[in-house]
Amino acid sequence: MSAAVSAIREPLITGGKTYHDITEDICAPTERTPSRAWIIAFIFAVSALAFYAFCVTWTVWVGIGSWNLNRTINWGWDITNFVWWVGIGHAGTLISAILLLFRQRWRTGVNRAAEAMTIFAVMCAGQFPLIHMGRLWLGFFIFPYPNTRGPLWVNFNSPLLWDVFAISTYFTVSLLFWYTGLVPDFATVRDRAKGWRKKMYNFLSLGWTGSAKHWQRFESLSLVLAGLATPLVLSVHTIVSFDFATSVIPGWHTTIFPPYFVAGAIFSGFAMVQTLMVLTRKVLNLQDYITLEHIDYMNKIILVTGTIVGVAYLTELFIAWYSGYVYEQFAFYNRVMGPYFWAYIGMMSCNVLSPQLFWSRKLRRNIWLTFLMSIFVNIGMWFERFVIIVSTLARDYLPSSWSYYSASWVEVGLFIGTLGLFFTFYLLFTRVAPVVAVAEVKSILKLAGDQYAGKEHTGKHPESADAHSHGGH
Amino acid sequence: MNQFTLQSRQRTFLIGFMLLGLLCMVITYLTDDALHTRFWTNYLHNTVFFLGIGFISLFILAAFTTSWAGWYVGMKRVWESFSLFLIPGLVLMVPIILGLWGHFHHLYHWADKAEVAKDVILTGKSGFLNPVWYTFGTLILVGAWIFFALKIRQLSVLEDTQGKGVADDFSIHRWIRFWSAVFLPIAGFSSAALIWQWLMSVDSHWYSTMFAWYTGASWFVSAMALTILLLVYLKGQGYFVHITTNHFHDLGKFLFAFSVFWTYLWFSQFMLIWYANIGEETIYFHERMTNYPALFYGNLILNFVLPFLVLMRNDSKRKTGIMVTGAVITFLGHWLDFFLMVKPGARHTAMEALASHGGHGEGAASHALSVAAGFSYPGLLELGTMLGFLAFFLYFVMTRLEKASLLPYNDPYLQETTHHAVWPYAEHE
Amino acid sequence: MKTTHKEVLFGLYDDESVLLHAVHKAKHDHLEIMDVFTPFPVHGMEEALHLSESRLHIAGFIYGAIGALTGFMAMTWIFTRDWPIIFGGKPYWSVPAFIPITFEMTVLFASVGMVVTFFTVSGMGFGVTNPTLDDRITDDKFCIAFDVSQSEEEEVERLKGFFRESGASEVSTKTI
Known part of the structure; x- marks a missing residue:
């Protein structure tokens, strides 16, 4: 990392923190009893989770008939939710891997929580392919093992099986990446703790000491994992898009799907990160580490990816017309003007139009608007998947089988239930682990702390510059 | 040396190659079929290729500026100069546009009114695929890019003399960032429209939503490769002393990463079409795999396998020899990629036209085509033409480099770029 | 020690x-x-x-190569030798369709292998103090x-x- 920092860069850590302040501020939430806001939120989340368990049981007991799917529309809220959750699960790895490769220092403020969010979102996503099979107990059939009746295997040529590999690999790698990053911070908590907490964090920190050789390997590992996770994160939503795009269904079979799904995933992932960060920084008093600067950067990413998604929407519409293929043309006409036009309008207005507000710096730095927009984008991206799946299936090649679908209470309950699952885990996470990467924030303090960086300073801190000149000996 | 001067030796050398290119084009024209297919496809191929490098360089500049990158500013003059090639690029497009109106080339099937009339698909597309859109799309959109290129360049040069740094809160740099941010979405939408017209409509029945992004990635890698080659050369001449191994390391990372990204787009496009197996779409790859197998597989080897293996290690990105090898491979590879985008479709169109005009064409039947230099593989004339275009590009770029200091003195990130280090390597390694 | x-x-x-x-x-x-x-x-x-420079990435490369080979060879063997089936008119040995799983296996092996190697050579693990x-x-x-x-x-x-x-x-x- 270069020690020279341009004076144009805004500080990323405010409040004139010392290393010890950073430790205190970030570890504090794990060391005190939960606040009332936390307890109330946790009760809501656990109730939703209980409702989830109920709806899953109902689905298994009554059967998949308790959903409103029909012969024409055989994927509905289930797969919509699946894709939505997987998409949300992209921001964490994007922040930790891609932004690490691009040396974006602001990632250190938000990467930990975003990675945790990723893991929980992928867990929620993984529920739906399993539940939608109906017979949950036969879920292990999706894994490749030779069938007991002979060497009959799963179909390795099916994108649905690629999904099994992609999602499970993604979950594993994200978990490893996240946990490896947590180890030094768990050691920090361990060295402050007493009694049973000391034992627990001693177990979790795997015997970390902070030795120079370990740090060197740790950084090397982080870089290579980032290099692996970057194509991985692209591959996951690419493969999810293959579920649709390998088919011959107009509106699904389009070659732009892979990169466009990835952009949409990053878009929705960042929206969810914003939702969580705006709340987390306030509740846990972390405004000095997750600053307005961070919010601003993330809103810019939302603007960029929202616009990329917009380019893709218009590309699809245009090429549908350009193709000269009547079914393709009808599929898109149906999306915009068909029975589900409201979903299309919701998608366009939430995903493409409203993020354009973020062209204004003032609005990007407005907390309330950021929060509102993050919810909008979450809704818009849910609509996008709903549009792709349901509005396409509702009008197939055979007009006599055209149909309309709206979800039953069980399907809605499953969706709300996974939100409960997600928030239960997230809330527990904020109690157990430092929600900001302590060691990483310390490592950028002298480059981005407000007593060192920003306009008021020459852009070159004497101490760090000094340290650097010795590094080259 | 922060002031570049083009020496007469270099000037002679470049002009020599430009003349060689011109000679090759004349020979191609004279020895061509009745429609001068080989000449016109070469012309379109190279024009779009180099024009695109100019465009994507502007895009790179704009993207790096808006993302607050600091390491690259020591080489931003190179990309500024590349982006100004949009001006001669637009001029080079004029003969193609005129040809659409005057019918003196048969690059595009859709330009033939009689053909369109008896073809339902082409009639359906004629709202977009027509000379009017082509002409005004090209003029207005490339014109807009030129506006941004000039604006950003002008502000950037102005900053050298007028920039006041912290004193006026980097106001000139903030204006550059403003124009860059405005350019990005415009570039996103407009490049797709032009790529469809210039390249995708060569195979005028075929369509792929991915195509524009795929082409953009190809330009990106070519621009990176050319940047590396030019910087290595100029550094050897004693310029760009502030560009160190660390900067090349980062350029190498971009070359590597975008080679992989290009492959990702290639695979996604190919695999989806192969998997769904819809005749209207597979024809594109079927044609290339049967009649142009060397190019088709060579494309993947040159643009994925070789750069992947050559550039994967950290140390190899810090060795000039290896980087030059990687850059030459990918530059030629992507030039071939564009060759493969243009030639088969245009050749098909020409053969149909020759057959229906009573010429000596092989007919439009989809039987195996004969192997022909300039179509099945680039012949010496193609190579000469490319060198001519490259020399023209470099000549233009170098004359632009002369116009400003190579190091932007008042750029806010100047300290960052001159003290750039890539972990775990030190600054001066 | x-x-x-x-x-x-x-x-x-x-x-x-x-x-x-x-x-x-x-x-x-x-x-x-x-x-x-x-x-x-x-x-x-x-x-x-x-x-000395960490050699972890070299280990990662080897793990990745093993993963890629495992995935690709397994699918090749299953679909050409063990149970050849034609799906959608494609050949038994459908290389493009094998790429996604091969890629995932590469990343999985490389990542898991490297993380395990890192903690092992650094003398760390669950229960270690x-x-x-x-x-x-x-x-x-x-x-x-x-x-x-x-x-x-x-x-x-x-x-x-x-x-x-x-x-x-x-x-x-x-x-x-």
């Missing part, structure tokens, strides 16, 4: 730049540093301590440690002098 106890003399510094100076000074004075402990990675430390010198090392102190188990008194004094001169804020000993 765990069975024999070590007598460790260590100094704590308040700032990483002072620490880096001290490490350079120690190398200059030919003092044999046992280890350096910091709360976060200090850049320039690798060179200062003359640490490695001795630490001071609780503040994971907070805001930067530590240089010398092994003085076999050192003479004057050697220890020399090291203490080094700590004084190089700006250590605290010096103490611990048996680990």
Whole structure:
């Protein structure tokens, strides 16, 4: 990392923190009893989770008939939710891997929580392919093992099986990446703790000491994992898009799907990160580490990816017309003007139009608007998947089988239930682990702390510059 | 040396190659079929290729500026100069546009009114695929890019003399960032429209939503490769002393990463079409795999396998020899990629036209085509033409480099770029 | 290593730049540093301590290659030898359709392998407790440690002098 920092860069850590302040501020939430806001939120989340368990049981007991799917529309809220959750699960790895490769220092403020969010979102996503099979107990059939009746295997040529590999690999790698990053911070908590907490964090920190050789390997590992996770994160939503795009269904079979799904995933992932960060920084008093600067950067990413998604929407519409293929043309006409036009309008207005507000710096730095927009984008991206799946299936090649679908209470309950699952885990996470990467924030303090960086300073801190000149000996 | 001067030796050398290119084009024209297919496809191929490098360089500049990158500013003059090639690029497009109106080339099937009339698909597309859109799309959109290129360049040069740094809160740099941010979405939408017209409509029945992004990635890698080659050369001449191994390391990372990204787009496009197996779409790859197998597989080897293996290690990105090898491979590879985008479709169109005009064409039947230099593989004339275009590009770029200091003195990130280090390597390694 | 106890003399510094100076000074004075402990990675430390480059990425490459081969060969064997089936009119050996799983296997093997290797060679794992010198090392102190188990008194004094001169804020000993 270069020690020279341009004076144009805004500080990323405010409040004139010392290393010890950073430790205190970030570890504090794990060391005190939960606040009332936390307890109330946790009760809501656990109730939703209980409702989830109920709806899953109902689905298994009554059967998949308790959903409103029909012969024409055989994927509905289930797969919509699946894709939505997987998409949300992209921001964490994007922040930790891609932004690490691009040396974006602001990632250190938000990467930990975003990675945790990723893991929980992928867990929620993984529920739906399993539940939608109906017979949950036969879920292990999706894994490749030779069938007991002979060497009959799963179909390795099916994108649905690629999904099994992609999602499970993604979950594993994200978990490893996240946990490896947590180890030094768990050691920090361990060295402050007493009694049973000391034992627990001693177990979790795997015997970390902070030795120079370990740090060197740790950084090397982080870089290579980032290099692996970057194509991985692209591959996951690419493969999810293959579920649709390998088919011959107009509106699904389009070659732009892979990169466009990835952009949409990053878009929705960042929206969810914003939702969580705006709340987390306030509740846990972390405004000095997750600053307005961070919010601003993330809103810019939302603007960029929202616009990329917009380019893709218009590309699809245009090429549908350009193709000269009547079914393709009808599929898109149906999306915009068909029975589900409201979903299309919701998608366009939430995903493409409203993020354009973020062209204004003032609005990007407005907390309330950021929060509102993050919810909008979450809704818009849910609509996008709903549009792709349901509005396409509702009008197939055979007009006599055209149909309309709206979800039953069980399907809605499953969706709300996974939100409960997600928030239960997230809330527990904020109690157990430092929600900001302590060691990483310390490592950028002298480059981005407000007593060192920003306009008021020459852009070159004497101490760090000094340290650097010795590094080259 | 922060002031570049083009020496007469270099000037002679470049002009020599430009003349060689011109000679090759004349020979191609004279020895061509009745429609001068080989000449016109070469012309379109190279024009779009180099024009695109100019465009994507502007895009790179704009993207790096808006993302607050600091390491690259020591080489931003190179990309500024590349982006100004949009001006001669637009001029080079004029003969193609005129040809659409005057019918003196048969690059595009859709330009033939009689053909369109008896073809339902082409009639359906004629709202977009027509000379009017082509002409005004090209003029207005490339014109807009030129506006941004000039604006950003002008502000950037102005900053050298007028920039006041912290004193006026980097106001000139903030204006550059403003124009860059405005350019990005415009570039996103407009490049797709032009790529469809210039390249995708060569195979005028075929369509792929991915195509524009795929082409953009190809330009990106070519621009990176050319940047590396030019910087290595100029550094050897004693310029760009502030560009160190660390900067090349980062350029190498971009070359590597975008080679992989290009492959990702290639695979996604190919695999989806192969998997769904819809005749209207597979024809594109079927044609290339049967009649142009060397190019088709060579494309993947040159643009994925070789750069992947050559550039994967950290140390190899810090060795000039290896980087030059990687850059030459990918530059030629992507030039071939564009060759493969243009030639088969245009050749098909020409053969149909020759057959229906009573010429000596092989007919439009989809039987195996004969192997022909300039179509099945680039012949010496193609190579000469490319060198001519490259020399023209470099000549233009170098004359632009002369116009400003190579190091932007008042750029806010100047300290960052001159003290750039890539972990775990030190600054001066 | 765990069975024999070590007598460790260590100094704590308040700032990483002072620490880096001290490490350079120690190398200059030919003092044999046992280890350096910091709360976060200090850049320039690798060179200062003359640490050899980590070879973790090489291991990662090998794991990845094994993963790619495993995935691709398994699918090849299953669909051409063990149970050949034609799906959608494609050949048995449908290479494009094998790419996604091959890629995922590559990443899975490389990542899991590297993380396991990292913790193993660094002597870490669940249930492992490695001795630490001071609780503040994971907070805001930067530590240089010398092994003085076999050192003479004057050697220890020399090291203490080094700590004084190089700006250590605290010096103490611990048996680990």
